[in-house]
Amino acid sequence: MNAAGQNVLLEKLSQDSDLMLLNMGPQHPSTHGVLNFVVQTDGEVMKKAVPQIGYLHRGIEKIAEQVQYPQFMPYTDRVDYLAAMFANEGYALAVEKLLGLEVPPRAKYLRAISCELNRIASHLIGAGSMAMDIGATTPFTHGLRERESINDLLEALCGARLTYNYHRIGGVAFDLPDGWADRLRKFLDHFEPFVDEFDRLISDNKIYIERLAGVCTITAEEAVAWGLAGPSLRGSGVDFDVRRDLPYGAYPELKFEVVTGKGWVGQVGDAYDRYFVRVQEMRESVKILRQCLDKLPAGEFQAKVPKRVKPEAGEALARVESARGEMAWYVVSDGTDKPYRVHARTGSFMAMGIIEPKSEGLMIADLVALIGSLDIVAPEVDR
């Protein structure tokens, strides 16, 4: 860290010499990647936890200015490696807006299918690692087991298990393989009871509830003020979902419920609500997937896109509901075949902001719960 950065950090920390200064991260089991929290504690009780970001900065937005529009698609995978489909779709939507392209209906549905599958995979990791942070390791491995089946499906669909690079400007890369829809149906029949099993294993666990009920409560006003997004925002009881309120792709034709935190075991907006919203969203995603399979229209899966994508000068903003909340892609074109500027607004980055004000008076074990309940993925913070 340079001198200026150190000064900023010092200003934030209390000068009370009775407090212990603790570096949580960048190598720490529960920071979900490479994050660093400078923690001031008085014994087990924290005075303040200041997040330090930038350890995973790869300059993805700057890379976009060096490559042509379609060439940037694989890089979007790396924004959020647990939910790569959403970054794919967000970027594709933004460029399509610049080009004025209409995506064929089949492509819209294929996008919805791939995204919802990815959402389930991501929430399995989110809920599982939340449980692991609280000390229960088994739900995580059970979640990973189910995620492997999803990875198999997505591998059959697009050839990759993690960085999919499936969406294209104007559609998707491949149509469904033979028999894939039946495989997905079979998986969904298997997965729906699994969510109940997951609940019996961990969500209804007395110790788990005791650890999370009423802990790190974020009110609706705070959540909006700090710009939280997605499940973290809905966990605070704010009824907002980009898929429903600013619909894109196939979502206007699909029926699903937006799950909001209801204070299931404690207050509205506590860590348990944020966790349980994710579990419920897995159920909703299953519903969406079934509808998509039933309604899947025939036809093209790729619009006619010019060989050389060269939008007119202008700007476009596309918003998608990622697994970690609203993801916005802002693309500015100067009329050449390379973007003038690309910016991604991600849910994890916004969630990092609220950790510092919320950390005061928490215990160290609760800080872990707070980070876990916000479902922060480090590469998405820094990009």
Next chain:
Amino acid sequence: MESFVNETLVRGLMHENPATYEYTWLVQVVWMVTLAFLAGTFGAVISGIYTWTERRMAGRIQSRIGPNRVGPAGFLQWIVDAVKLLLKEDLTPKDADPILFKIAPYFVFLGFVMTFVALPFSASFVAADLNVGIFYILAITALVVVGVLMSGWASNSKWALFGGIRSAAQVVSYEIPAGLSLLVPVMMAGTLSTQGLIQFQGGPQDGAWWQVGGWFWNWTAFANPMAFVAFFIFFIASLAEGNRTPFDLPEAESELVAGFFTEYSGMRFAVFTLVEFGNIWVMSALAVILFLGGWEIPGVSHAQIAASPWYGYSLISGGIFVLKTLLMSLVVMWIRWTLPRIRVDQMMNICWKYLVPISMVLVVLTAANELLMAWASPLVLSLLHIVFFAMAGLLPAVLFFKQTFKNIRLMGDRVDLSNW
């Protein structure tokens, strides 16, 4: 034990009269040291085997495989791990306190291995049947916390310090409910000796075959309601003393990296791990000794055991004890892979607000009960015993199996027992 040394060793092997032979005491000491060495070696080996058991079991629970490369079903994995750790560099951090850092594992190891002096394995195999056996075990296990605190402080790492302080607070707190609940069987049996506590659970020695010996209904845990509750308090408290989930706060991985042994590597790390796993045996064995009938064989009286040769009832009694302890250890492991971890303040709440007052009341009630027993007629007592056994033993068993079958039904076709 004394008779074995006198009769078999001195008279049989050395052809001397034990009453007049001047080195009888030496033979006894050598025999004791040999037994203690055997028991200590057993402690080291069983903790190695436990690491394999736990990893295999965790694999089953977490729908993965676990170690399966070295030896049949990966059984030799623990030897490989131990050899690897022994060959690794013994690293001391630059700013650590070198002396304290290096001796801390010995304290921990000593506190663990010395419990085997008084832990019995069968009717005849115990290194030393101390008349204060249980008290001695409680006292000697406190050495572990000295070592843990030492390692936490000497590592000069904040995470290790957190782990050490958490461990000290936890172990010191939970020793109180453990000690109090342990008083319940001690008061009932009227002895502190481990063998005496087990022999108390042998039923009436002159009774019929279904009255004598280690039947369920003779176990202390099912003798009266106080002992039944005390068993659970003792079990919870010993989980906490052994730093097992849900009380694994001193080494909470997601919070404190590895807790008090964060900075350790190689052999010293292996010692901490050895003690952690070996403690499973100690806590399970204590629960079996105090509450679950120890080595008592159903339907066999003490006189019959004493009369039989070492390979007879004595060996069977050892088998029963080891089997019970292993089953108990499986429960400890099963808990670890099922439950999340509680928070520090909740850990303190459970101890001081619930376990200590309840066990206090149990001690008083047990004292009153002992007085009552002297008054009431034997018929009333046996009736009470039967009623209570039905409530405490059978009812929980029925509920347990009901829930298990319900869970299996809810799992539907996802239950896979074929892979055992």
